[in-house]
Amino acid sequence: MDPLCAAVVRLPTLSLGRWAPCLQALRALGFNAVDLPLVWRDHAEEDGTFNLGRGTLDLAAMLHAVRAAGLKLVVRAGPFGLPQSPGGGVPEAVLRDPRCQLRTRRGNPCLTLHGGALVPLPDPASEAYRRAARSWVQALARRLAEPAREGLLTRFIVGHGPDPGLHHEPSEASLGQHLLESAREEGLPESALAATGSLLEPLQGGVTVAAAPPPHAGSTALWRALRAALARAPSLHLDLRSGGPVFERPTLPAHTEEVARLALAAGVRSYSVFLGCAGSGWVGALLDEEGSPRPPAARWRALNALAASLPTGRELCVALPPRPDRDLQAPFGALLGWAGLRAPEPGGDPGREAEGALSRRALPWRRAPDPEAPTVEALEALAPEVRPEGAALTRVVEASGELFLVALNRSEGAASVGPGPRARWRAGGASAEGFVTLGPGAVGVFSLASAEVSE
Amino acid sequence: MIAPGTRIEGFDARSWHRLVTLVAPGFASQAPHARHTRRGEPGGALLVFFDDDRAVCLHSHRGALPTDGWEGPSGLEAFARRWDTRFAVALRVGAWEALLDRVAGRMLPGDDGWTTLTQVLGAARELEDEGSLALLPKLGAGVPLPPTEVLRRAWDLVLPDGQTAALALFDDGALDTALVLVRRRGRVEQVLGPEALLRRTGPLGGDPRRDYRVIHAALEASLPPVAFGVYASTEVVRALLRGEPGDWARALAVRDVLVHPMPPWLAMTTGASALRGAAVQTRRLLGALEANELLGPFSRQLRGLADLAGALDVRGLLGFDPLGLLASLLRRSRSEPTRDDPGEGPDAPPTR
Secondary structure, eight states: OOOEEEEEOOGGGSOHHHHHHHHHHHHHTTOOEEEEEOOHHHHBOTTSOBOOSSGGGOHHHHHHHHHHTTOEEEEEEEESOOTTSGGGGOOHHHHHOGGGBOBOTTSOBOEEEETTEEEEOBOTTOHHHHHHHHHHHHHHHHHHHHHHHTTOEEEEEEEOTTOHHHHTOHHHHHHHHHHHHHHHHTTOOGGGEEEEOOSSSOOSSSEEEEEOOOGGGOHHHHHHHHHHHHHHOTTOEEEEESSEETTSOOOOHHHHHHHHHHHHHHTOOEEEEEOSBOOSSEESOSBOTTSOBOHHHHHHHHHHHHHHHSOOSEESEEOOOSOHHHHHHTTSHHHHHHTTSSOOOOSOOHHHHHHHTTSTTTSOOEEOSOTTSOOHHHHHHHSOEEESTTSEEEEEEEETTEEEEEEEEOSSSOEEEEOOTTOEESSSOOOTTSOEEEOTTOEEEEEEEOTTTTO | OEEEEEEEESOOHHHHHHHHHHHOGGGOOOOGGGHHHHTTOSOOEEEEEEOSSOEEEEETTTEEEOOTTOOOGGGHHHHHHHTTOSEEEEEETTHHHHHHHHHHHHOOTTOOHHHHHHHHHHHHHHHHHTTSEEEESOTTTTSOOOOHHHHHHHHHHHSOTTEEEEEEEEETTEEEEEEEEEEETTEEEEEEOHHHHHHHHOSOOSOHHHHHHHHHHHHHHHSSOEEEEEEEEHHHHHHHHTOOTTHHHHHHHTTSEEESSOOHHHHHHHHHHHHHHHHHHHHHHHHHHHHTTOSTTHHHHHHHHHHHHHHOSHHHHHSSOHHHHHHHHHHHOOOOOOOSOOOOOOSSOOBO
16 A cells, blocks of 8 residues: 655645645655645634635635645644644634633643743643534535545644644544534544544544654654554654744754654654745745745655655564653653643653663564464564664564665764574675664665464 | 734744744753753743742742752742752742733723733833842842833834835755834734745845845835845854844854945944943953052053943844843853754554
8 A cells, every 4th residue: 555645734824826736746756645734713704604715725626626736634733732733723712712721720721832932732622612613624624525435635633743742642632523423423434533642642542643852852762653643553743843933942844854754664654844845934835935845855856765665564573662751851851740730750750761762672572463473483483684783673574475674874973783692684685794783864674584483 | 013903924833943943042942752852951030929828839840849958039040050940930829810910900992012012021120129039030129110112103213104024044055044024003913034025036055145135125116115134144143132232243254244325323332332342351451450550540541432332232223232131141041042844754553
């Protein structure tokens, strides 16, 4: 199955004349889908209805443009969390309604910094808020039922986006299920339904949409979090970035691309890239305001090609870290734990743990949750040798009856990868010692032969 | 002030990164694979959560740190010095919630950015006074916070409504980064970056001394009148932002930095800055002469003059000294901006 490679475009912020060239340019970059965030605040009318048919807010015109460009469609309904949208995308009347607000213990509204302004957080458990959000999601789902039946709509995403302050609330997950239920009632197919969540707590069933951690989290933490999330939720949809909102730490293109390469090597098959085309409070989109590709866009073409070239199939071994959350949140894991968001672990150093986990000794390969999976001993025989130790991140996947080793060089120098103790390369080209060299940042796919594993 | 509705155009990730790291080098982008190398580097920021009998200490480079030397918020400076860090925040457990609670209780719908900012700073100052919050460096300790109205007036003075401000920085014979602010209807309506600027000017020569006229003319032709424009090389501005009083005036005099048009507030600021620089030097000299008792009773009068000159600065005009504050922060920072994009990644995976 082809990977889902989507670029996020806020069509309503572009003039109508730019829609087609922009979508064509993204298709030329290897994207096979467009991810449309539809902002509740933009479409909401004062009388409680929704404008989905006028000017740049015309949903039918958007669908027509996507169809004409030969792309699939991903729709983000919110209702909260689009980073560059005022008020998180929630209408001002809803945000200011005391019945919809999350409250502190003293009864004040909980505020969050959103798009450079303090915004009252909506309460996912509030009946009034749920009712309002449900009406918006239902209105959209009703209009998208037909495109879903014809295969144009591949994802319909609800939820509060990547705001970590909300994802630890059980009521947030419950809101996601509540909104998905309303979309289901309007006839959207189950395969298209998705809800935002976090890598640490993917949804049980359904597609989880999670934001990739920022580059400074470190490659080890990123790899472990992604591998753990994919083991729990193989259909994970990851939000990657090109650039970022102005009120967040800026990132260089090479660093966000490294995150993307790492995610693909870890097995992500479905992703959206924020932001495909400039036009709102975001810097570093792939296309500029004129619709011309910026220099990093060409490298995304290579990344999209890499996504298509990587083998997919049964993961033979999953390296499940004992506590992925601690790595991902390092260095603030303990802080969050103390704040009551996560149980703290006494002692230890999350950063050092993550580094130590690179060695085969420190991170035993565990048996996949599959009764027919090979034994742990057999899997350990497959685990490759990496020189210098820890320079490359690896996994093994079985596709079309063949074994493939996927390796990512995460170091600044060259890394050598050799087959495990009882495995060997299937084809020639290896050095005399059986090691192959990967350049910095490179992803390698190697075909393995191992009679021991198939026993 | 920049608001969520402000239109931001013409920045790619690299030019935005250069602009931000000019004033905040600690926010430089970090490669995922470089995390382990950062652990040994000096600098970074320290975050301490504490209550009466325990503390949790986290460092932005080194992760969790032992807290055996922690002696409470009053000892934050010594604790930070021990970990080779000059930026630190200590928060009593529950202080963050209290901060947000106080701000939320005081905010009104429709409050502008300046009001929100002063309310947040005011609540933070209260927590600092109560011993629930400690910051390093101590920003404005003992100095009253400027009222919202002062900030708003200062902003009106710097960039009046219906006008444009421009900053263009050059490096290696090309436009390195740029920032154009357009203020309309009381808020910054547009923020333009180098791509948007080049679309208006066409190709530039790469020398600020020649290009400033082209940029000014292009901006005047398509945007509201330019209140002021600053044109220089990136390296010069980076050095000035960490410099001493008087450096800006010197840079303007030798045309290392071009300001066109020169607004009255900037002329006064740089003039006062030069005077203050001279005063600092005079006081140092007087100190040496006094120590040797060379000037006798005459020295007291000279010292009085030097002190007067030193007090004549932008603080008197704006209510606070933004450049001085920035310079004091940047001089403490050991972070250097990641100057260059590491370049292209591998294009195609090697496949066996």
